[in-house]
Amino acid sequence: MYIELKNINKSFGNFKASQDVSFGVEKGKLVALLGPSGSGKTTILRMLAGLEHQDGGDIYIDGKLVNDVSVQDREIGFVFQSYALFPYLTVAGNIAYGMKIKKKSRQEIEEKVKYLLNLVGLPGLESRYPDQLSGGQRQRVAFARALATEPQLLLLDEPFAAIDAKVRKELRRWLKELIEEVGVTSIFVTHDQDEAVEVADELIITNEGRVEQIGTPFDIYRNPKTPFVAQFIGESVILRDYEYEKIRGYKKQEGASSAAIRPEFVKVVPADSDVEYPNGYMDGVVAHADFRGSNLELTVEVNGLELKAEYVLDEKGLKKGDPVKVFVSRLYTFDEKNAYTVINSSLQTGEIYYI
Numbered sequence: 580m581y582i583e584l585k586n587i588n589k590s591f592g593n594f595k596a597s598q599d600v601s602f603g604v605e606k607g608k609l610v611a612l613l614g615p616s617g618s619g620k621t622t623i624l625r626m627l628a629g630l631e632h633q634d635g636g637d638i639y640i641d642g643k644l645v646n647d648v649s650v651q652d653r654e655i656g657f658v659f660q661s662y663a664l665f666p667y668l669t670v671a672g673n674i675a676y677g678m679k680i681k682k683k684s685r686q687e688i689e690e691k692v693k694y695l696l697n698l699v700g701l702p703g704l705e706s707r708y709p710d711q712l713s714g715g716q717r718q719r720v721a722f723a724r725a726l727a728t729e730p731q732l733l734l735l736d737e738p739f740a741a742i743d744a745k746v747r748k749e750l751r752r753w754l755k756e757l758i759e760e761v762g763v764t765s766i767f768v769t770h771d772q773d774e775a776v777e778v779a780d781e782l783i784i785t786n787e788g789r790v791e792q793i794g795t796p797f798d799i800y801r802n803p804k805t806p807f808v809a810q811f812i813g814e815s816v817i818l819r820d821y822e823y824e825k826i827r828g829y830k831k832q833e834g835a836s837s838a839a840i841r842p843e844f845v846k847v848v849p850a851d852s853d854v855e856y857p858n859g860y861m862d863g864v865v866a867h868a869d870f871r872g873s874n875l876e877l878t879v880e881v882n883g884l885e886l887k888a889e890y891v892l893d894e895k896g897l898k899k900g901d902p903v904k905v906f907v908s909r910l911y912t913f914d915e916k917n918a919y920t921v922i923n924s925s926l927q928t929g930e931i932y933y934i
């Protein structure tokens with residue numbers, strides 16, 4: 580592992596901002612720290628950078644214990660959400676800042692600024708000031724500045740938070756390619772699931788100062804391991820008190836009284852449709868149908884439960900009051916500690932099975 584955090588604890592007064600945080604990042608990987616506001620993501624980055632000191636536990640970079648290594652000597656590049664650039668310096672001045680501190684020659688600096696501006700797709704903007712750039716351009720310059728001193732590790736704290744949705748989407752694709760090209764190990768903080776899934780090789784899910792789960796986006800999405808992750812990922816409907824027993828294809832699982840059901844695993848078809856697994860379908864009725872461009876966001880009533888589903892719009896569509904058939908292909912049950920992936924038994928040869 581290139582980066583390793585071992586049993587990190589950090590409190591602010593009585594408040595535990597990091598609780599026994601351990602994870603590793605392989606060289607050249609781009610991992611995302613994903614979790615709700617206040618879950619301790621920035622605190623982890625600041626300790627990695629050396630801006631904050633942990634109360635206990637060890638941090639290793641490239642096999643070296645860095646607990647007592649200063650910020651300057653950790654060779655880390657940063658990009659933060661806002662105030663990323665010095666407003667009184669030009670683009671070139673901003674990018675050159677770290678190199679000047681490192682006493683690089685004038686010629687080296689000029690060449691590097693040029694190279695980096697090309698790399699981030701902004702050639703020729705050397706003499707502009709930050710307030711003469713768009714938000715997206717500013718963040719690109721911030722990346723160039725972070726890369727200028729050839730850091731071994733790049734820390735990105737919600738770098739696109741202040742940028743509007745469309746540009747943000749372009750930027751994250753761009754960032755992923757840039758990081759692959761440069762090959763720098765990077766940790767990206769976000770509370771946006773879509774962003775994390777699209778950008779990162781691996782996700783580290785944080786909650787209340789703890790690491791809940793580590794895995795590829797696919798793993799975490801398909802098989803959440805904790806109650807928190809089961810509820811946090813996706814847009815789930817949560818059922819309590821074994822209500823999921825009312826869904827055809829699922830049996831009571833002693834101890835796991837709650838379940839999270841995501842719309843993408845709820846299939847809804849008009850009541851007169853032919854279906855592939857008739858044993859697994861229930862009769863229901865459309866309670867709400869909200870238009871979302873290419874699809875409908877449905878709320879359906881089945882066996883006294885309200886479930887959410889996506890429905891790809893066809894010629895007829897569906898509207899409130901329409902009778903439907905409903906099939907739940909998978910759901911996540913959970914107890915106090917663990918979450919379990921359960922597949923509809925009609926997709927199996929009998930028994931419900933657990934992954």
Ligand SMILES: Nc1ncnc2c1ncn2[C@@H]1O[C@H](COP(=O)(O)OP(=O)(O)OP(=O)(O)O)[C@@H](O)[C@H]1O
Binds near residue numbers: 596
């Ligand atoms: N210097 C500090 N003094 C006191 N409390 C702090 C300090 N820094 C962070 N905290 C607290 O620690 C907790 C974790 O903060 P942190 O900034 O790491 O969260 P985050 O996951 O980055 O949240 P966000 O998504 O909102 O940026 C918060 O409750 C915060 O109020």
Ligand SMILES: [Mg+2]
Binds near residue numbers: 621736
């Ligand atoms: Mg933060």
